[in-house]
Each structure stands twice: as structure tokens, then as C-alpha cells.
Amino acid sequence: MNTSFRSISVFVFAAFTILSCSRKKDKFISRNYHAITAEFNALYNGYNALEQGRNNLNENYFDNYWDILPIERMEVTDEIMLPGQSKNEDFTIAEEKAVKAIQKHSMTIGGKERNPQIDEAYLLLGKARYFDQRFIPALEAFNHILYKYPASDKINQAKIWREKANIRLENNEQAIKNLKRLLYQETLKGQDLADAASILAQAYLNTKATDSAITQLEIASKATKSDEERGRYRFIQGQLYNELGYKDSANIAFDKVIELNRKTPRIYMISAHLEKIKNFDYDKGNKLEVSELLAELEENRENRPFLDKIYHQVGAYHLKNQSDSLAVSYFNKSLRTRSKDKILNAKNYEILGDINFDESLYRDAGLYYDSTMTSLELNSKPYRIIKRKRDNLEDVIYYEDLAQVNDSILNLVNLPETKRVAFFEAFIEKLKQKAEEEQKAQERQEAIDRNKGIVTVNNKFGGPPSSQIGLPGQEALFYFYNPTTVAYGKNEFVKIWGDRPLEDNWRWSNKSSTGGTSSISTADVLAIATEEELYDPQFYISKIPTDEKVIDSISKERNYAYYQLGLIYKEKFKELNLAKDKFQDLLKSNPEERLILPSKYNLYKIYEALGENDEASIAKNDIIKNYSNSRYAIILSNPELVSQYDKDSPESLYEALYEKFENQEFTTVISKSEEYINFFDGEPIVPKFELLKATAAGRLYGYDAYQKAINYLAITYANTEEGQQAQNIELNVLPKLVNNEFVEENGEVSRHxxxxxxxxxxxxxxxxxxxxxxxxxxxxxxxxxxxxxxxxxxxxxxxxxxxxxxxxxxxxxxxxxxxxxxxxxxxxxxxxxxxxxxxxxxxxxxxxxxxxxxxx
Missing domain, CATH: 3.30.70 (Alpha-Beta Plaits)
Structure with missing residues (x-):
């Protein structure tokens, strides 16, 4: 009986409690039940999810220290999400918990909310949407708090977060107006003041009001309770002072970051040190002190994650002190750290490219500029600047490669048999050494893979690993079904063949060249060799050309490359000594007759510019004596008539001929162009005459003549500006002109x-x-x-x-x-x-x- 009474009592009490907790009744028990349940259940879990999502954002966010840092570490993307999708599941969970708290625990009675935790739920809802980059729905949540809960203790936070959403929506002026009013009307303290001031600083930054942003960051730095935020705000202050040119004030701000030491993320302290070094006065400052600081930063084990930035700054310091070799060493060290900072890598490559350019190592400079572009955003302004630099080197790189390859071939052609064998035996020895190193590296990788659970089956050196994921004894996957083997195969293909387009005869790296000869690269030869041929000197000797016509063609191609290099170094880069070497090498190489006279005249001009008067006199007399009827001899024999002969310069003749083209004197243009092409053979103006002649032929004789002339220009002068223009015409213009079918003449088709x-x-x-x-x-x-x-x-x-x-x-x-x-x-x-x-x-x-x- 007693037991039954207790059971009934418990049941009655539980029923009374449940009925008393109705959301429709404004009772003490109901209010507190729903407030406690909302706070310690849905909202607690929601804020945990929100914090987890924010931590993930911070971990994945990469600050760009080459620009002014944003106040908040959050990357806004243009990715469009479909309804129901989210950029981060943690924020979805936080939003769901906020909605659950509102739906299950809201107590709106008599038009008034009786649960004091619901405003907190709406604040969580807005924050979750904000971090999920759904700023308009976030704005709605914050506005709901302002309209429905004006007496809430969260009202100031809701106002601050509303303006954060406004700033993300680029309503900066509105945000500034509202935040200034908030700071004027309310006495904010602590973190609320720090948040309001910092977000106001961001709005000022967005509107280019730098001075005002600095003032607000000062307020935020003093008010915030977070040393991490304080370090960031102080660092941004220093960046802004630098932008305004106030280096002393910037250094004071950076010193405040450094004083925080381990209280703030180490990246801020390291970056502050580096920014101070950038502000160093090399004329009046203590260089020993800076050297010691850089050495200390480099040697400190705690700074290992930041060695990419430290090495770069050490390199920049040595470059400023004209210690180029040390600078190059440190820029390369920075690159070897495999930094994730693409802008840093781009700067390293660009500086190394500039150093090589200044040292007249144009081919190496071009390679560095190529690497620079891979680290830059396509078609951005920095990318276009580097591409312009690289394009200026296109010709010199092409002709240097051409000359080097053909020189090597001709040297092998002229070597006696015994020396050829010795040469290729040494080459084969290097191949074997490299193969052994690759074998050891592969064995080490296989051991690592086995430890990770990746088992290799029947794997031979040089072949792809037949790997399977799982337990030994499992049936191996088909090659293309296994991502490991596919990735390996792709890497091996690129290593052996390089980046090849999908086309016929894809194995040949160079199908045609200026001189019309065909050649295959070392990589091609190695790729087509069998295992036995790979280590047989006679296999490589058999690839050396023996046909006299082929050898002569290679020699002519090499000589033309020398001539073009001489012109490029002389006219484009003003590297007179390099130009002199190329013209001299050309004249020693039994060149074609058409190249001899222009080369001698260019040498004369170079000797004259370098002050080598004896050599200039010899070159001058040689031209006058042996080429007395040439334009060059006339100019050299009568210097006082040079101005008169200016009208007969290639450029003047081209301009005069172009006027005739505009006057539709096409027959004259064609005949005169042929005359000038022969007269100025070997000079840079020739491709211009060829293009003018091709255009005139098209206007006079039609499509077929134009196509033939453009094709000749595109092949013969492939690496000139006009040749590239002809290639573009072949690719993009001629296909549009090929149609010769007449249209029906009525008002629907034509109106002219x-x-x-x-x-x-x-x-x-x-x-x-x-x-x-x-x-x-x-x-x-x-x-x-x-x-x-x-x-x-x-x-x-x-x-x-x-x-x-x-x-x-x-x-x-x-x-x-x-x-x-x-x-x-x-x-x-x-x-x-x-x-x-x-x-x-x-x-x-x-x-x-x-x-x-x-x-x-």
C-alpha cells in the first residue's frame, strides 16, 4: 500500500511539473524550466559547434602579410551554395541548435517573450549564418533581436554583429554611421568596446580612411581581453603607419607586438620583426645589429615554421648590401622550404630572375620568370607584368637553346670515333648512377607505403606500382581503378616526356624549326631506347647525323641563331660585349653570304660604341674594300652623307611603301617588297616587308595567294613578332575567310x-x-x-x-x-x-x- 502511494505521488508530481512547464503559461516554473533547458542543452551544444567551426576557419585561413591584414580572419568566397547546403557542417549544427531552442523553448505570451534565453538563441542563429557566409539571413536574425528584444542584455552585441554583416555586404557607410552612433550613445566597455572599435576600423579601411582606422585600432587594442586580437590589431596598426610613410610610428606598433611574445601567435611576432627590418635605414642604421637579429631569428628552433619568410628577408638584406651571392643563396633557401605562401615564392623567383637578367643570363632569367608566373594568379596585374618581362626574353631563350643544341650536334659530328665513344660512355655512367639513386628512392618509398598499409605487388624498377589498398592477399585492382597507380603513372609520364599536347607524333618534342630540320631531344632518345640500347654507346652514336645536307642545314640554323642573338643583344638589351661575341662566333663558322656583311657592319658599330677604335677601323676598311657597292660601304665612305641616306634606311623605306599600300598600289608594294627583302636580307626589318607583301598579295590576288604568303611567313619567321602575327592569322582569321559561297540577296539576309x-x-x-x-x-x-x-x-x-x-x-x-x-x-x-x-x-x-x- 505504501509502495503504491509513493508511485502515485511520483506520477502526480511529474504530471504537475510537466503541466506547469507549458510554453503557454507565464509561470515561474515554466520560465525557468525553458530558460535552463534552452541554455544548457540546445544553446550550449550550438555554441560548442560554433566555436569548433570558427577554429576550423582560423586553421584553414591563410593571412597575406604582403598586404594590409583584415581585422577578422575569415575568407569570403564567391561560391554559391544551393538551399540546404553549407560551407561548414559545424555552422549548420549551430544554426539547427539555435532554431531548436527557439521552436521548443520560446514563450511568447501576450506579445512578449518570457524566456530570457531566446535573444541568445537569435544571436547564435545570426552568428552561425554569418560565419557560413549567408550575410542577409544573418542580418535578419540580428535585426530581429533589435526589434523584438530592445531591453536585452545582448542588444549591443546584436548591433555590433549587424554592422559586421553590413560590412560584408559592402554597406560600409551605413555601418560607420551606426557604429559611431552606438559608441556615442552607449558606454561600451571591455570586449564589446573592442569589437565595436575593431569592426569600425575595418569599415574605415574599406573606405580608405586610414587615419581613422588607426585610431579605432588603438581603442580596440587597449579594450580587448584577447592577447591574440591585441597582437593582430597592433600589427595592422604598424602596417597602416607604413602605408602612410610613418616608419617610426610603425616600428613602435611592431615593438608592442614583439613585447607580447608568447601571449600572441608567434607569426605576429616574427612578421613584426621582419617588418621592422624592412624599415631599416641602410644609410644611418646599425647594420651589425640587424645582422645579429636576423641570425638569431634564423637559428631559433621555435621559428622553424617561419623560415621561408626569414630566409627571404635575409636575402633581401644581403641584396640591399650588394652581397648578391649571399642573397641568391638565401632566396633559394626560402624556396626550398616549400612555402605555402605563393606570393613569397613568386617574389623569390622574380628577384632571382631579375638578378640573372642583370647579369645577362637571360635564359636563366626566363626560367625564373616562368616559375614566378606559376605562383601568381592568372591574368592578374603582377602576372601580366612578369609575362611581359618573360615575353621580352622569348627570342633570346629560343635562339640560345637552338644555338646550344646545334653546337652540341656539330661538335659530336666533328669528333673522332674514339672520343665519341668516350663521351657517351661517360654519359651512360651518369645514367646508371641516376637509375641507382631512383631505385633506392623507390625502395624507400615502398617501405614507407608498406608501413602505411599500401602493399606493392610484382613491382619492377621503372614500372608503375601495382598497389592495392587493404590486406595482403587481396586481389589487385585494375590499374586505372586504383588512384595510387594512376597518380604514379601520371608523374612518371611527366618526368620522362614532359608536358605533351594530345596530338599525332606526340613523342617528338620538336617537329619543326626555323631552318626546316627535324631533331629529337635527349629525353626523346632516352624514351624510345630499349633497356639494351639505353646503355649502349653505339645506339647514341647512330643518332648523330651523317647526311651532308642535314649537317649543312644544322650549321645554317646555328649560324642564323648566332646572328639573331647578336642583333637581340645589341638592339634590345644593349649588351654590346655579348653581341660582339655572337657576331664574332658567327663569322668564324663559315656563314651564308647573306649574313656576312650585316654581321661585319654590326661589329663595326659595336667596336665604335665600345671605344675599340682599332678594331672599328679594321672592320670599316674591310667593308669599304670588299663590299664597295653596298649601302653600308657608301655610308662608311661618306659619313657626311649619312643624313641623306637616312631616307634610304629600312624604316624609312618601309614607311614609304606602307603609304603606297594605303593608296592601293599593290603591284608596286609587292615588287618593291621583294626588292627590299633581298637587299636587307638578314636584318630585323625583313619580316615586316614580308607581312606587307603578303597583305598586298591577298588584296590583289585573293585568298589563295594570301594563305600561301602567310603560311610562308609563319614558318620562316616563326619567332619574330610578324611571324607570330602570321600564325595567329592562320589559326583565327583564315578559317573565317575560307567560305566563298554567295548569300541570297534579300532584305532578310543583307541590309547593305x-x-x-x-x-x-x-x-x-x-x-x-x-x-x-x-x-x-x-x-x-x-x-x-x-x-x-x-x-x-x-x-x-x-x-x-x-x-x-x-x-x-x-x-x-x-x-x-x-x-x-x-x-x-x-x-x-x-x-x-x-x-x-x-x-x-x-x-x-x-x-x-x-x-x-x-x-x-
Whole structure:
């Protein structure tokens, strides 16, 4: 009986408690039950998830110390999320917990919220959405607190977070206005003051009000309870002072960061030291003190994660002190740390490229610039600057490589058999040594893989690992189903073959070159060799060319490369000594006749510029004596006539010929271009004449002649600006011009028509006279604004063209637009044609085909 009574009592008490905890009743028990349950259940778990998500954000965020740091460590991406998706599951959990707290524990009775924890739930909801980068929904949550809970103890936090969301939405002016009002109306203290001041500083930074941002950061630094935040705010202050040019104030701010030492993340302290060193006065400062500080930073074991930045700064310090070799060593050290800072890597590569450029090592400089671009964002301004530098080196790198390869081939051609064998035996010894090193490295990797549970089956040296993930004895996966073997195969392919396009004969690295010879690289030879051939000297000896025509072609190609290098070093880089060496090497190499005279003249000019008067005199006399009829000899024999001969310079002749091209004197342009190409053979102006000639040929003879001339230019002068332009025309322009089918002439297809008066073998004065009369007549035509032009069709035919007609029927009955008197003046027959078809007949020279169709 007693037991039954107790059971009934417990049941009645539980029922009474549950009924008393209804969200519809404003009772003491109900309010406290839902407040405690919300706080210590949903909100507790929600804030834990929020904190976990924030920690993940901080761990994955990479600060760019080359720019002003943002106040808050959060990367905003442009990635668009679908409904129900989230950038971070932790924030989704936090949002769900906030919603759960609101749905299950909200007590809105009589239009008033009775649960004091619901405003906290809305604050959590807004923060979760904010960190998940859904700023508009976050703004709604914060505004809900401001409108529904004006007496909440979280009201100031809600206002601060609302302005953080506004700033993320780029409403900076609104945020500044609201935050200034908050700071004026409320007496904020502690972390609330720090948060308000810091976010106001961010708004000022976004609006370029640097001075105001510094002031607010000072307030935030003093008010914050977090040493991590204090270190960041002080560091940003220093950056801003540097931006304004106040180095002393910046150093004071950096000193305050350094004083925090281990209280703040070490990256701030290291970066503060490095920024102070950047501000060092090399003229008046104590260099010994800076050297000792850099050495201390480098040797401190705690600084190992930051050695990439430290090495870079040490390199910059030595570079500033003209210790280039030490600087190069440290920049390379910085690169070997495999830093994740792409901007740092780009700066290291760029500085090394500039050093090599200044030392006239243009090929090496080009390689460093290539590496720089891989660390920069594509098509960004820094990328375009480096690409411009790299493009300027394109020709010198190409011709240096060409000269080096062909020199090596010619040296092997001239070696006696015994020395050839010795040369390749030494080469094979290096191959064996490298193979042994790779074998050992692979064995070490296999041992590591076995320890990790990756078992290799039947793996031979040089082949891909037949690996499987799991227990020994499992059936091996098909090669392409196993990501490990696929990745290995890709890496091996790139190591052996390099980056090859998907095309026929992909194994040949160099299918064609300027001189028309074909050659294969060392990598190609190694790749096609069998295991037996790989270590046989005779295999490599068999690849040495023996055909005299091939050897002669390689020699000519090498000599042309020498000539181009001489011009590039002389004209483009003003490296006269390098240019002199190349021209001298060319003249010793039995060059073609066309290259001898320009090379000697360029050598004369170089000797003169270098003050080597004896050599200049010898070169001058040689040209005058042996090439007395040349333009160079005339100029050297009569220096006082140089100004007179300026009008006969290649550039002046080109400009004069281009004027003739614009006047449609295409026959003259073609014949004169051929003359100048022969006369200036070997000089940089030749590709310009070739391109002008090709364009004139296209205008005079049509598509086929143009295609042939452009193809010749693209192949023969592949590495000149004009050659590259020709390649672009071949690729992008010619395919658009190939169509020669006429369009149907009606209003739906064409809205522009021309009237053509055809003249066969006319005199120039006849054309001029007819056009003058036609222009007078066109002025009298009503309702139409008509103009005329003279267009060359071919060598024998010229068109006088009337433009401005927009109707086919009107064009065909053009004479009906004229009054009786004007009709008497214009009696010559004409035909009408759509603008699209006129373009086709001018491109393909198929006028007869057009006239055979009944269009008029």
C-alpha cells in the first residue's frame, strides 16, 4: 500500500511539473524550466559547434602579410551554395541548435517573450549564418533581436554583429554611421568596446580612411581581453603607419607586438620583426645589429615554421648590401622550404630572375620568370607584368637553346670515333648512377607505403606500382581503378616526356624549326631506347647525323641563331660585349653570304660604341674594300652623307611603301617588297616587308595567294613578332575567310548594298574624272546619304563603288534615283551587290562566278 502511494505521488508530481512547464503559461516554473533547458542543452551544444567551426576557419585561413591584414580572419568566397547546403557542417549544427531552442523553448505570451534565453538563441542563429557566409539571413536574425528584444542584455552585441554583416555586404557607410552612433550613445566597455572599435576600423579601411582606422585600432587594442586580437590589431596598426610613410610610428606598433611574445601567435611576432627590418635605414642604421637579429631569428628552433619568410628577408638584406651571392643563396633557401605562401615564392623567383637578367643570363632569367608566373594568379596585374618581362626574353631563350643544341650536334659530328665513344660512355655512367639513386628512392618509398598499409605487388624498377589498398592477399585492382597507380603513372609520364599536347607524333618534342630540320631531344632518345640500347654507346652514336645536307642545314640554323642573338643583344638589351661575341662566333663558322656583311657592319658599330677604335677601323676598311657597292660601304665612305641616306634606311623605306599600300598600289608594294627583302636580307626589318607583301598579295590576288604568303611567313619567321602575327592569322582569321559561297540577296539576309562601276585597264585620270562627276551627282540624290570610293579588284580591274544603299531593289535601279541631267552624266553600266557578297568577291576574286548568277 505504501509502495503504491509513493508511485502515485511520483506520477502526480511529474504530471504537475510537466503541466506547469507549458510554453503557454507565464509561470515561474515554466520560465525557468525553458530558460535552463534552452541554455544548457540546445544553446550550449550550438555554441560548442560554433566555436569548433570558427577554429576550423582560423586553421584553414591563410593571412597575406604582403598586404594590409583584415581585422577578422575569415575568407569570403564567391561560391554559391544551393538551399540546404553549407560551407561548414559545424555552422549548420549551430544554426539547427539555435532554431531548436527557439521552436521548443520560446514563450511568447501576450506579445512578449518570457524566456530570457531566446535573444541568445537569435544571436547564435545570426552568428552561425554569418560565419557560413549567408550575410542577409544573418542580418535578419540580428535585426530581429533589435526589434523584438530592445531591453536585452545582448542588444549591443546584436548591433555590433549587424554592422559586421553590413560590412560584408559592402554597406560600409551605413555601418560607420551606426557604429559611431552606438559608441556615442552607449558606454561600451571591455570586449564589446573592442569589437565595436575593431569592426569600425575595418569599415574605415574599406573606405580608405586610414587615419581613422588607426585610431579605432588603438581603442580596440587597449579594450580587448584577447592577447591574440591585441597582437593582430597592433600589427595592422604598424602596417597602416607604413602605408602612410610613418616608419617610426610603425616600428613602435611592431615593438608592442614583439613585447607580447608568447601571449600572441608567434607569426605576429616574427612578421613584426621582419617588418621592422624592412624599415631599416641602410644609410644611418646599425647594420651589425640587424645582422645579429636576423641570425638569431634564423637559428631559433621555435621559428622553424617561419623560415621561408626569414630566409627571404635575409636575402633581401644581403641584396640591399650588394652581397648578391649571399642573397641568391638565401632566396633559394626560402624556396626550398616549400612555402605555402605563393606570393613569397613568386617574389623569390622574380628577384632571382631579375638578378640573372642583370647579369645577362637571360635564359636563366626566363626560367625564373616562368616559375614566378606559376605562383601568381592568372591574368592578374603582377602576372601580366612578369609575362611581359618573360615575353621580352622569348627570342633570346629560343635562339640560345637552338644555338646550344646545334653546337652540341656539330661538335659530336666533328669528333673522332674514339672520343665519341668516350663521351657517351661517360654519359651512360651518369645514367646508371641516376637509375641507382631512383631505385633506392623507390625502395624507400615502398617501405614507407608498406608501413602505411599500401602493399606493392610484382613491382619492377621503372614500372608503375601495382598497389592495392587493404590486406595482403587481396586481389589487385585494375590499374586505372586504383588512384595510387594512376597518380604514379601520371608523374612518371611527366618526368620522362614532359608536358605533351594530345596530338599525332606526340613523342617528338620538336617537329619543326626555323631552318626546316627535324631533331629529337635527349629525353626523346632516352624514351624510345630499349633497356639494351639505353646503355649502349653505339645506339647514341647512330643518332648523330651523317647526311651532308642535314649537317649543312644544322650549321645554317646555328649560324642564323648566332646572328639573331647578336642583333637581340645589341638592339634590345644593349649588351654590346655579348653581341660582339655572337657576331664574332658567327663569322668564324663559315656563314651564308647573306649574313656576312650585316654581321661585319654590326661589329663595326659595336667596336665604335665600345671605344675599340682599332678594331672599328679594321672592320670599316674591310667593308669599304670588299663590299664597295653596298649601302653600308657608301655610308662608311661618306659619313657626311649619312643624313641623306637616312631616307634610304629600312624604316624609312618601309614607311614609304606602307603609304603606297594605303593608296592601293599593290603591284608596286609587292615588287618593291621583294626588292627590299633581298637587299636587307638578314636584318630585323625583313619580316615586316614580308607581312606587307603578303597583305598586298591577298588584296590583289585573293585568298589563295594570301594563305600561301602567310603560311610562308609563319614558318620562316616563326619567332619574330610578324611571324607570330602570321600564325595567329592562320589559326583565327583564315578559317573565317575560307567560305566563298554567295548569300541570297534579300532584305532578310543583307541590309547593305553597293553599286559597282567596273573599269578594265583604265587610266588613272579616267578614274579620277569619273569619281569627281559621280560625287557631284550623289549630292543631288534625295533621301539617301551616298558616298563613293575607288577599290582595286585585281591588276587589270578597278571598281568605283557607291555606298549607303539599304535596299536591293533600289540598288538595282540606282539610275532611277538620278534626275535627267545627272543621268546624262553617268551613262556607264553598273551592277548592284550585297555588302556580304562584295566582300566575298574581293577575298576570293570570283567576280565572274557572281555575275554568272542572275542577281541583277
Amino acid at each position: 548594298y553597293k553599286v559597282i562601276f567596273r573599269f578594265d585597264k583604265p587610266k588613272k585620270e579616267d578614274i579620277t574624272e569619273f569619281k569627281e562627276v559621280l560625287d557631284e551627282v550623289l549630292k543631288n540624290v534625295k533621301y539617301y546619304e551616298l558616298t563613293s570610293s575607288v577599290d582595286v579588284y585585281n591588276e587589270n580591274t578597278i571598281f568605283v563603288v557607291v555606298h549607303g544603299l539599304k535596299n536591293a531593289q533600289v540598288a538595282k535601279t540606282f539610275n532611277q534615283l538620278l534626275n535627267k541631267e545627272d543621268k546624262r552624266k553617268i551613262k556607264k553600266p553598273y551592277f548592284a551587290i550585297a555588302s556580304e557578297n562584295y566582300q566575298i568577291i574581293q577575298i576570293h576574286k570570283n567576280l565572274d562566278a557572281y555575275l554568272s548568277v542572275d542577281n541583277n
